[in-house]
Amino acid sequence: MTAVRGTGSDKQPMSSESTQQRPRLSVGPISYYWPKDRVDAFYDQVAESPADIVYLGETICSKRNEVRWEDWLAIGERLAEAGKEVVLSTLALVEAESELIRLRGICGQDRFLVEANDLGAVNLMQGRPFVAGHSVNCYNDRTLAVLARQGMRRWVLPVELTHEALAELQAARPDGVETEVFAYGRLPLAYSARCFTARARNLPKDDCRYCCIDYPDGLTLSTQDDNRFLALNGIQTQSALTVNLIGELPRMRELGVDIIRISPQAAGTDQVIALYHQVLIGATDAAEAVDCLERLMPIGSCNGYWHGGAGMEQRPLVVGAA
Amino acid sequence: MELVCPAGNLPSLKAAVDNGANAVYLGFRDDTNARHFAGLNFTPAKMADGIAYARRKGARVFVALNTFPRPGGFARWQQAVDRAAELKVDALIAADIGVLDYASSRHPGLTLHLSVQTSATNYEALRFYHEHFGVRRAVLPRVLSMSQVRHVIEKSPVEIEVFGFGSLCVMVEGRCILSSYATGRSPNTYGACSPASHVEWIETPKGLDTRLGGVLIQRHPKGENVGYPTLCKGTFCVGGHTYHAIEDPISLNAMALLPELAAAGVKAVKIEGRQRSPVYVAQVTRIWRQALDAFARNPDGFTPRPEWTAELGKVSEGAQTTLGAYHRPWQ
Numbered sequence: 225m226t227a228v229r230g231t232g233s234d235k236q237p238m239s240s241e242s243t244q245q246r247p248r249l250s251v252g253p254i255s256y257y258w259p260k261d262r263v264d265a266f267y268d269q270v271a272e273s274p275a276d277i278v279y280l281g282e283t284i285c286s287k288r289n290e291v292r293w294e295d296w297l298a299i300g301e302r303l304a305e306a307g308k309e310v311v312l313s314t315l316a317l318v319e320a321e322s323e324l325i326r327l328r329g330i331c332g333q334d335r336f337l338v339e340a341n342d343l344g345a346v347n348l349m350q351g352r353p354f355v356a357g358h359s360v361n362c363y364n365d366r367t368l369a370v371l372a373r374q375g376m377r378r379w380v381l382p383v384e385l386t387h388e389a390l391a392e393l394q395a396a397r398p399d400g401v402e403t404e405v406f407a408y409g410r411l412p413l414a415y416s417a418r419c420f421t422a423r424a425r426n427l428p429k430d431d432c433r434y435c436c437i438d439y440p441d442g443l444t445l446s447t448q449d450d451n452r453f454l455a456l457n458g459i460q461t462q463s464a465l466t467v468n469l470i471g472e473l474p475r476m477r478e479l480g481v482d483i484i485r486i487s488p489q490a491a492g493t494d495q496v497i498a499l500y501h502q503v504l505i506g507a508t509d510a511a512e513a514v515d516c517l518e519r520l521m522p523i524g525s526c527n528g529y530w531h532g533g534a535g536m537e538q539r540p541l542v543v544g545a546a
Numbered sequence: 547m548e549l550v551c552p553a554g555n556l557p558s559l560k561a562a563v564d565n566g567a568n569a570v571y572l573g574f575r576d577d578t579n580a581r582h583f584a585g586l587n588f589t590p591a592k593m594a595d596g597i598a599y600a601r602r603k604g605a606r607v608f609v610a611l612n613t614f615p616r617p618g619g620f621a622r623w624q625q626a627v628d629r630a631a632e633l634k635v636d637a638l639i640a641a642d643i644g645v646l647d648y649a650s651s652r653h654p655g656l657t658l659h660l661s662v663q664t665s666a667t668n669y670e671a672l673r674f675y676h677e678h679f680g681v682r683r684a685v686l687p688r689v690l691s692m693s694q695v696r697h698v699i700e701k702s703p704v705e706i707e708v709f710g711f712g713s714l715c716v717m718v719e720g721r722c723i724l725s726s727y728a729t730g731r732s733p734n735t736y737g738a739c740s741p742a743s744h745v746e747w748i749e750t751p752k753g754l755d756t757r758l759g760g761v762l763i764q765r766h767p768k769g770e771n772v773g774y775p776t777l778c779k780g781t782f783c784v785g786g787h788t789y790h791a792i793e794d795p796i797s798l799n800a801m802a803l804l805p806e807l808a809a810a811g812v813k814a815v816k817i818e819g820r821q822r823s824p825v826y827v828a829q830v831t832r833i834w835r836q837a838l839d840a841f842a843r844n845p846d847g848f849t850p851r852p853e854w855t856a857e858l859g860k861v862s863e864g865a866q867t868t869l870g871a872y873h874r875p876w877q
Contacts, residue, residue, distance in 0.1 A: 317718055318668045319694050327670075344670035347677075359721055361665075361734065363614035366644030370678065384723045384732055385616070392617035414722040414778075417689035417871050420792060424784045429877045445791050446783045447762040454724075456784065461717070461792070463727060528730070534759050535727035 247476060249500055250277035250404060252487040253313040253339075255412070255457055257436045260290045267299050269494045271306035274501040277483060278303050279339055281313040281330070283357075285419070285458045286323045287432070293329065300336055313339040316359040317415045317459065337377075346374060353377045358406055359415070363389075365396035372398035380404045380485065383411050383467070386532040387475055394479045402482040407470070408496055409487025410442060410455050410522070411463040411535060420456040440490035441522045452523050453536075463535060465526040468517055470503055471510045471541035472530060492520040514541055547807070548814035549838055550608070550707060551831045554586040554821055559596045561828035562605075566835030569606040571639060572596065572820065577619075578626045579610045580641075580663055581820040582737030590629050597633055606636035611649075612661035614642045614720075614734045624648055631656050637683070640664075641720055650679040660684035662709070663720035663733065669701040676703040683707055685816060687718050692803065692872045696810040705813040710800045711830060712818020713863050714870055716778055716793035724777045728759035740776045747772075773863060799858055799867035801834070801850045804841050826861050833858060 251270055254263065270278055280296050280303075282288050291299075300310040312330050315323055324344065331338055331348035340346045341357035356362055356371055358380040368379060381390055383406050394403060406412075421443055422432040436443075442455030442462055455462040466489070469476070476484065484504075486496055499516055502508035518525060528537030551567035553559035562570045573579025575587040588596060597607045609630040615623040623645050630638050631653040638656055640646050641663035649656055662685040666672050675681040683705045686695060699706050715722065719733075726732030729744040746757040756764040756775040763780035766772050773779070773795050782791040798818070800807065807815065815838075817830050833854045841848045859867055868875070 316721070317689070318670070319690060321697060324668060324670060342668070342671060343664075343666065343674045344668045347670045347674035361614055361642065361720060363642060363734065364617050364620050364644045366620065366647055367642060370643050370647050382734075384726045384735065389616045389618075396617060411727065413724050413727050414717040416717045417691075417874075418716060418793075418876055423876065424787070424791065429874075443784060448765045448781065448783060448788060449762045450783075451761065453761060453782070456791070461724065529726070532730070534730040535723070536759075536761075 247473075247481050247484045247504070248276035249274060249497060249504070250279065250483050250485045251275045251493070251497065252406070252409065252485050253279045253281055253283045254488045255284055255410075255460065255462070256440050256442060256488075256490070257285070257288045257290065257434065257458065258440055258490075259437065260295065262440070263291050264299070266488065266493070267303060270497075271303055271308065273494055273497045275308065275486070275497050277309040277311060279311045279313040283313050283316050283341055284460050285436070286315055286320070286326065288434070288436075288458075290437070293326070297335070304336075309337070311337045311339050311355055313357065314341050314345045316341040316357070316412075317417070318342050318344045319417065346371065346376075349375055351375045355404075356380065358383055358412060362393075365393055368393065368396075368401065369398050372401050376401060378402040378404055378483070380406060384529050384535060387472065387479070387530050388532065390481075391479055394481075403480070404483035404485055405469065405476060405481050406467065406487065407472075407476075407484045408468050408500065408517070409466060409485075409489065411465075411467050411526075411529075412460060413454070413463055413535075414461040416459050416461070419458050420461065421458050424456060444523070455522075463526065464523050465536055465538075466521040466523070467527060467529070467535075468514070468521070468525040469527055469530055470500060470513050470517060472527070473503060473510065489520075489522065495520055511541060547804070547812060547838060548707075549831070549834055550814050550816045552712075552817055552820040552822070552827060553596065554581065554583075554819075555588070555824075556592055556596055556599075557824040558820070558822075558827040560599060561824040562831045563600050563603045565828050565831035567605055567831050569608055569636065569814070570596075570600060571608040571610050571816075573610045574626050574629070576622065576626075577735075577737040578613055578615075578623050580612045580661070580733045580737050581610075582613075583742070583821050586821060590633070594633055597635065608637040608639050608659060609633075609635045610639040610661060611645060612639055612641040612663045613737045615645065616735070620644065627653065627656075639685070646675065646679040646681070654680075657682055659707070660704070661720075662687055665718050665720040667718065669698050669703075672698070672702050672704055683813065685709070687720075688715055688798065689718050689871050691874050691877070692806055692810070695807070695812070695872070699811045706811070707814035707816055708800070708807060708812050709798055709818060710807075710815035711798060711834065711858065713776075714793070714796065714798045714868070722778075728761045728777060730759070740774070745775055794866070795863055796866045796868050797862035798870045799855070799862065800869055800872055801837050801854065801858070803869060803872055804837060805845060805848055808841065808845070822861075829857065829861055
């Protein structure tokens with residue numbers, strides 16, 4: 225297990241120096257179906273980026289086959305060489321035996337840390353270290369404690385929870401467990417057995433023709449009065465708006481958040497990573513970064529969940545240095 | 547196969563028990579369960595009455611505690627677990643790992659069922675809950691096909707209950723936050739999907755608009771039947787087309803699959819609808835009781851009677867029914 229890095233506890237009290245290095249930045253798994261060339265080009269950029277941690281793998285649909293298991297491992301090696309901590313992320317909705325077989329492959333390897341996105345994956349980890357992804361429902365500290373006893377070294381805050389809930393969870397989190405927050409990207413809102421992209425194209429799921437490859441940021445769903453509301457991504461439904469918590473980095477620091485997650489989008493993810501990094505090191509202020517980020521988003525931004533409102537709401541940025 | 551019926555209140559409980567339910571499921575009157583609607587559910591005293599009534603008639607009582615407490619609220623869920631244990635309920639239906647952990651360690655004699663809200667869609671997940679909390683039964687999410695249900699049961703360490711009838715979640719239960727995205731309240735945190743407090747009905751020159759959290763979910767021409775604006779059953783625009791982009795307003799009716807469900811080893815079939823009226827509960831329970839009895843008498847010759855199907859159709863959302871994910875017409 226020597227290759228598994230960054231899984232230990234570093235919950236020492238924060239000094240002013242250590243806050244300069246923390247939180248670290250992660251790049252979440254690509255939630256869309258991209259051609260292999262695009263995936264390779266994307267990770268070439270990530271390798272050069274200031275991101276610290278990279279989550280790899282297909283988390284949405286087991287039919288997607290542009291990037292195969294060996295390819296993911298090769299990408300992982302490249303990123304590891306570039307100094308990134310690599311984590312293999314698993315399917316969120318596991319139904320078929322073929323999916324369990326693939327899951328066993330991921331959970332059984334010991335080259336990289338694993339992000340478990342379903343309790344089936346947690347079970348297969350058999351006590352070895354893992355990250356609990358945002359689709360594992362960790363809503364309270366008792367849940368965190370149970371999972372920590374099973375080997376959880378890091379958890380991702382469910383995206384619908386508020387900063388107040390996070391504060392309570394941080395106050396009671398088990399020793400040796402890191403906390404990650406989904407800070408930027410279209411929000412994962414739901415999973416289904418059914419493929420909504422295929423439905424939109426009038427195709428049956430068995431003959432979907434991999435049509436989700438045509439929508440590298442998901443397929444926008446609008447209301448009848450033209451409010452761009454959701455994004456269809458195969459069996460997953462996302463928000464059309466992009467969550468952006470860059471203005472909340474001071475609060476996250478205060479709460480001892482260890483890792484800030486950026487979820488990949490079709491274009492400009494490298495700039496998103498760079499902007500978050502600059503704000504974290506104090507080179508750019510959050511208000512300026514917000515303006516730049518707004519221009520990079522497919523549609524617009526939201527941050528309501530963090531503040532206890534509807535997820536789609538956008539509360540104004542309270543200006544303060546990160 | 548056991549028939550498990552919804553009881554949103556005492557009259558519904560009696561309706562279910564009187565019409566042949568083997569078990570009823572119900573919740574306390576707060577956000578500890580996933581049908582947290584105004585006027586629904588049980589105070590502890592009413593629950594005791596309900597349990598006594600069910601016991602007299604030989605029916606079992608399951609208490610749903612199937613939402614996900616945040617740290618500040620955890621004590622309320624603990625109390626609910628303790629109350630259910632004091633009331634000697636036949637089973638607790640829970641979803642949250644913390645709640646399951648508390649219930650299994652504090653009340654080792656209490657039978658635990660996994661709520662559909664647990665999102666346990668595969669046997670490896672079921673093994674986790676069985677091993678750690680001694681869970682005895684799981685309710686499967688309504689996303690699995692018949693062959694997947696069969697496969698889960700073959701490998702499952704716990705008995706399996708499936709939904710047979712009622713409103714249909716097209717998303718994996720427990721992992722859908724569409725409702726809180728629009729309203730701030732989700733089944734996981736608040737115990738309600740698309741809560742009525744956030745619904746607006748607005749008359750327009752063209753008809754009636756229904757909005758959820760301000761988001762236009764449905765636009766009804768004048769004279770059209772108006773259903774409840776559940777977000778996933780709204781009419782939206784995708785790629786220039788306006789349609790039920792996520793799911794049609796349709797209900798599950800798996801009665802035709804009873805022989806297959808029984809052959810697969812399904813232990814219990816569940817009727818959705820704690821938010822529905824006692825009349826609905828009575829009707830649906832009575833018909834399903836007849837169907838299960840008919841199946842038991844003649845397993846090989848079972849087909850749903852047309853009058854059952856017609857009557858169930860009348861009480862269904864959208865007045866239409868489907869076999870849902872079990873047969874996957876969209877596959």
